[in-house]
Amino acid sequence: MSTARWRAPGAPAWLRTSLGSTVARRLFLDRAVDFWLGEVDAAWSLTERRARVLSVTRETPDATTFTLDPGPRWPGHRAGQYATVDVEVDGARVRRCYSLASRPGERTVAITVKRVAGGRASAFMHAHLRPGGVVGLGDPCGDFVLPTVLPARILLLSGGSGITPVMSMLRDLAARDALCDVAFVHCARSRDDVIFRAELEGLAARHRGLALTVVLDAEGGPLDAAGLVARVPDAFERDTFLCGPEGMMTAFEAAWAREGAAHRLRRERFGAPRAAPTGAAPPTVTLRLSRSDRSHVADAPGTLLEQLERAGERPAFGCRMGICNACRCTRRAGAVVDTVTGVVSREPDEEIRLCTSVALTDVDLAL
Numbered sequence: 548m549s550t551a552r553w554r555a556p557g558a559p560a561w562l563r564t565s566l567g568s569t570v571a572r573r574l575f576l577d578r579a580v581d582f583w584l585g586e587v588d589a590a591w592s593l594t595e596r597r598a599r600v601l602s603v604t605r606e607t608p609d610a611t612t613f614t615l616d617p618g619p620r621w622p623g624h625r626a627g628q629y630a631t632v633d634v635e636v637d638g639a640r641v642r643r644c645y646s647l648a649s650r651p652g653e654r655t656v657a658i659t660v661k662r663v664a665g666g667r668a669s670a671f672m673h674a675h676l677r678p679g680g681v682v683g684l685g686d687p688c689g690d691f692v693l694p695t696v697l698p699a700r701i702l703l704l705s706g707g708s709g710i711t712p713v714m715s716m717l718r719d720l721a722a723r724d725a726l727c728d729v730a731f732v733h734c735a736r737s738r739d740d741v742i743f744r745a746e747l748e749g750l751a752a753r754h755r756g757l758a759l760t761v762v763l764d765a766e767g768g769p770l771d772a773a774g775l776v777a778r779v780p781d782a783f784e785r786d787t788f789l790c791g792p793e794g795m796m797t798a799f800e801a802a803w804a805r806e807g808a809a810h811r812l813r814r815e816r817f818g819a820p821r822a823a824p825t826g827a828a829p830p831t832v833t834l835r836l837s838r839s840d841r842s843h844v845a846d847a848p849g850t851l852l853e854q855l856e857r858a859g860e861r862p863a864f865g866c867r868m869g870i871c872n873a874c875r876c877t878r879r880a881g882a883v884v885d886t887v888t889g890v891v892s893r894e895p896d897e898e899i900r901l902c903t904s905v906a907l908t909d910v911d912l913a914l
């Protein structure tokens with residue numbers, strides 16, 4: 548394409564510079580090449596990582612494992628980390644964060660997705676994603692990981708689909724022949740709801756250093772701190788890795804704090820904990836979207852992301868828990884409170900996260 552086009556008098560000043568025209572040509576070329584690469588093979592791209600689905604395994608009635616080929620640009624992950632996954636639903640890209648259940652060092656990666664009622668991504672993946680399909684795959688993230696120097700005694704504690712990151716840890720420990728003194732306690736509604744049940748039982752049978760306990764709600768659950776200590780007497784003396792439903796997380800965090808063992812507890816949440824707002828929200832607020840020149844009256848409680856979605860907007864988002872920053876935007880005016888930190892943001896032109904922010908007044912967003 549001619550350089551003259553980029554330097555035409557009507558073009559923006561930055562585009563008429565040598566650097567600007569080079570960037571424009573490169574951007575045009577990359578997009579064009581990306582389009583034709585995608586036409587040949589949907590997994591090929593110059594601008595993003597795409598992973599091909601190799602296999603689909605039903606773990607429980609509502610949980611499925613997707614084994615992915617991440618391609619040669621995959622940087623590798625640490626046991627316990629997560630990655631963003633993009634799928635196209637009804638012509639729109641939907642992004643979610645999923646823990647990587649596979650152990651580090653494998654050529655493939657695996658995510659185990661629990662179908663969520665009303666969930667766009669999980670419902671689509673369960674219904675339509677098959678071997679040969681392609682998804683977008685972000686870099687591995689998160690600090691819920693095994694330390695470089697392994698503790699002498701480890702407790703892996705999970706509930707429901709919270710088993711996925713700790714399963715990566717368990718697989719990693721097994722591959723390193725480091726299952727010396729590991730207690731694994733998993734909570735589920737019923738035996739049929741235990742994700743990875745056969746593999747867990749096989750690992751426990753092969754490794755004398757792994758003590759596996761499965762606690763079922765249908766047989767006297769849910770598990771509390773006293774019940775945990777009855778099964779693992781030295782629980783508070785172990786380096787513990789916890790992931791599960793919010794109620795379970797909150798209860799065990801309080802128990803570790805009471806025992807003075809909070810420093811031994813590491814946890815991963817699938818949802819943001821809610822802090823008490825420092826001010827009461829009015830019954831209704833107006834959300835103004837300055838870029839699109841639209842306004843919505845929000846008369847139901849919820850985060851800005853939830854209120855915008857109820858109004859028919861489709862703002863970008865990812866994890867919905869304040870981690871990935873995909874929903875980050877500029878709040879130009881108004882006041883919001885962050886439900887994770889409890890911090891109130893009032894100054895103009897501050898960056899906020901839609902998924903963890905609740906409006907305290909009318910709000911103007913750069914959307």
